[in-house]
Amino acid sequence: MLGPSAHTDTFARDRLPPASEMPDFLLQGFDYPERLNVAVELTDRMVAKGFGDRTALIGNGRQRTYKELTDWSNRLARALVENYRVRPGNRVLIRSANNPAMVACWLAATKAGAVVVNTMPMLRAGELAKIVDKAEPVLALCDTRLMDELVACAKDNRFPEQVVGFDGTANHDAELDRIALSKSVRFEAVNTGRDDVALLGFTSGTTGVPKATAHFHRDLLIVADGYAKEVLGVTPDDVFVGSPPLAFTFGLGLAIFPLRFGAAAALLEDASPAKMIEIIETYRATICFTAPTAYRAMLAAADGGADLSSLRFAVSAGETLPAPVFQDWMRKTGRPILDGIGATEMLHIFISNRLDDLAPASTGRPVTGYEAKIVDDDMVELPRGTVGRLAVRGPTGCRYLTDPRQREYVRGGWNLTGDSFLQDEAGYFHFAARSDDMIISAGYNIAGPEVEAALLSHPDVRECAVVGAVDPDRGQIVQAHVVLAGGVPPDADTTKRLQDHVKATIAPYKYPRSVKFTPALPKTETGKIQRFKLRTEA
Incomplete structure (x- = not known):
């Protein structure tokens, strides 16, 4: 009502x-x-x-x-x-x-x-x-x-x-x-x-x-009084900096969160990694918001001795945070990086790591006020450790404007975010894939982001995206679209080297049978990789 x-x-x-x-x-x-x-x-x-x-x-x-x-x-x-x-x-x-x-x-x-x-x-x-x-x-x-x-x-x-x-x-x-x-x-x-x-x-x-x-008006305060207060612990002494556009609800937090608590926001028209580092150094920024791919680029830009010591922590969202990026950031900066998942439909982050409770490859636990569970296609809750669809409800939720897809996103009062997750025995949520990013090859379920994380742990890979490609024998095969580091040749030897690395890092059946080298990946303005374009191409 x-x-x-x-x-x-x-x-x-x-x-x-x-x-x-x-x-x-x-x-x-x-x-x-x-x-x-x-x-x-x-x-x-x-x-x-x-x-x-x-x-x-x-x-x-x-x-x-x-x-x-x-x-x-x-x-x-x-x-x-x-x-x-x-x-x-x-x-x-x-x-x-x-x-x-x-x-x-x-x-x-x-x-x-x-x-x-x-x-x-x-x-x-x-x-x-x-x-x-x-x-x-x-x-x-x-x-x-x-x-x-x-x-x-x-x-x-x-x-x-x-x-x-x-x-x-x-x-x-x-x-x-x-x-x-x-x-x-x-x-x-x-x-x-x-x-x-x-x-x-x-x-x-x-x-x-x-x-x-x-x-609603109340929603814009809820994300501040919930996530920003509980997880970020914003104080008037904080200075926010980030790359997401304010038109993206993740980015709107760059304005709402500091203004709610008397803090400051440093806004960037050019949010390149080098510019982000410059602003952090100039204004002694304490909280940084951006996507995983940007953190990897910032690490490369910071190798010249940039001073990131003013940061209390960094926040990652938009897509899953690969463990190699988490580990490199922690090792080089000594500052925590908080992974979380949000959605435009939910307005902002609703599951997150905490400063005193974070780990690579874990998205964490629900923000106060939210409930989450893993369900099958019939909305039946699955046992712990089983990959299924993420269902969430809380003080914010999906309200599409005159759109029949409302009935797909909301079922039985729960929001179905389109993500595949599992919940471990301790209650922590772990991202598996977007529900439409799950690759089924010769009867095996393969989560694309897991293969991406393996590839990203190799020094020859700057960026990558993994999708399923149609195959007459296996139904689908894993196809990797790879942006190589500077000076690495896009040849057969590099392909084999990356395939062998994946086989040695995760289960061998998950390795990319197809590797395509590209100078850049298609992305939205918010920095998300547009995997649907790669799937269409595949």
């Missing part, structure tokens, strides 16, 4: 799944008032608590205090309401790289009661069209440096109705900025309900057509 709403445009609530298709929400311990605006909680409320003079955001050569961010987002919110006629419940699309201006626009639109649709900055017009067709935004706010594709999208579609530029460099030299600068720093934020949709997060596309996932 949904609580009261402030939305006069009921588009998002009208398109939520029916109650019979919703997952169970376990909200004990997450008690918020019926009326809640998450943007107010992250800005105005923090100023009222005494954080006004502390640094909130770092980016593009500037630092913004909590008071400055509050005033900035209030001016922008006034502009959205008074000049662009944004009404509560309207969808507002935002297109930008990670920078303070994007965060200010997100907060402003949320204060105005809008449903925000953050989009990846590298999407093309055709990809944006799929999003606007689903979300029907009345307004798009776009960094002026990224306008071309969005303008092309708007020209060919009914939505967005308006495209307005803002200055992502923080010089305030764009239409939205100039209007906002004339506004008062005081704004009476819309008194949204805790169950009003605040955000539409679109799936990253590793399995094809993206889906819109609806997240």
Whole structure:
């Protein structure tokens, strides 16, 4: 049963799944008032608590205090309401790289009661069209440096109705900025309900057509008051840095988590490993967020003597953390690296290692408030040590916007994430594969990520992805797509050397019978390897 709403445009609530298709929400311990605006909680409320003079955001050569961010987002919110006629419940699309201006626009639109649709900055017009067709935004706010594709999208579609530029460099030299600068720093934020949709997060596309996932105001606080508080132990002295785009729900934690606890976020438009290291050294960052492939690249970049001593720990998500990357990072930095699993549908990480309880090749235990189990195709729980489908439920969960795939993701109140896991006798969860990454060869079940981890432990391999390829004799064979380290020849001797290494590292039947060398792997903007493209090719 949904609580009261402030939305006069009921588009998002009208398109939520029916109650019979919703997952169970376990909200004990997450008690918020019926009326809640998450943007107010992250800005105005923090100023009222005494954080006004502390640094909130770092980016593009500037630092913004909590008071400055509050005033900035209030001016922008006034502009959205008074000049662009944004009404509560309207969808507002935002297109930008990670920078303070994007965060200010997100907060402003949320204060105005809008449903925000953050989009990846590298999407093309055709990809944006799929999003606007689903979300029907009345307004798009776009960094002026990224306008071309969005303008092309708007020209060919009914939505967005308006495209307005803002200055992502923080010089305030764009239409939205100039209007906002004339506004008062005081704004009476819309008194949204805790169950009003605040955000539409679109799936990253590793399995094809993206889906819109609806997240409430309460959800954005739950992931901070749960995962960030319990697992990360965020304090006002922390400085976050990371590579995931804020448009990716994993990346949105780079803004929500520090702002919830009075900490600071260092936002990077260029999140290359070298730049990440530079920012860590310059601002003495304490918490780093990125994907496993980036940690491997950062280790290579750090061999020149980079100082990572300010880090308390690193967080890995987006795909499973291979044991060789975990071990190399621990050995070279002396800092813990926390693996976890999240999903756009669940908003953020729901199973994680802890600082006092971590191990390679283990994803850990559920975050407080969540329950998880391993089930078969009929939702029957499997014995410990058996690979099956991961089912989870907790204070957040899947709400697809008008999508029949809701019935596939949610069954019997549980969210089926599309991952194959096993739970050991001690209760720890171990990733096996995406459910569609399980390779069945001559009757053997082979998890692609296990073969990847074996390959990554060889010095000749920089990156790799493993998929199943059709074979007339065995049904499928293991096929490895490998990016070699510099100077290693892509020849038959290298193929045999890697195959022999896998045979010596894991069960011999799991070795890749097909090895294809490639200069780069297909990836989403979030850094996830698009294995569905490799499977199609195979």
